[in-house]
Amino acid sequence: MSSAYDSKNEENFEAVSRAIDAALEKIAKDPSIPATISRLAKLANVHRNTLYFRQWPKARIEEIKTKRAQQKKDHAAAKAASGSPEEQLERSRLEIIYWFIQLQDARADSASQARTIKQTAAARDYYKEENQKLLHKINEMHHENQQLHNMVDVLEQEIASGQRQPNR
Structure with a gap:
């Protein structure tokens, strides 16, 4: 009986x-089917567990992935090397123009940012100076206010002691 099962399992x-x-x-x-x-x-x-129990399908999938990656690299290298020298020269010229424009844009941005930084620094300095002036004025007013309070206190003491009559 086990022989029948064994043969069926093997099949x-x-x-x-x-x-x-x-x-x-x-x-x-x-290549459109994912490996x-x-x-x-x-x-x-x-x-999937059937495949995990058998090691050779996983190894074969890895080989296919490696082969596809190598083909992709080879295709990119062949594409880069293809073309006549005139075509390569034209591509190089276009790339140089592209990077030159990028450089000019970067320089313009840098100059613009430098101007903005200078303007911001000038505005900061102006407002710091204004702040110092106003703080000085506030301190003077506090001092003057304190003097007036002192004068009021002195006058109240004189009135309270009877030395001075209030003006009417």
Whole structure:
């Protein structure tokens, strides 16, 4: 009886292995399909845990990812190296113009910020000076107010002691 189960299990194992292999081939051939374990599980109609228990599908997915990354790098390098010297010269000229304009804009911004800083510093200095003048004036008024209070106190004492008669 166990022989029947063993043969059936082996058949199922082989069928799942073929489905996984076919899904891996499909992923390898079509760059629009993401090279992920989840996507592989959907394409092979198996659960993700089935793939985790078998190490070779994960290794194969990593190989596909590495291959795609290398192809992307190679494509970018080929694209950069392609073109006639005149085309490369034109691209270089356009890039130089772009960076020159960026430099001019940065210099203009820097000059504008420097002017703003000078104006802000001048305004700060003006208001500090005004503040000092007003504080000095307040102190003078406090001093004058104190003198007037002292004079009122003296007059009240004189009136209270009878030395002075209030003016009527």
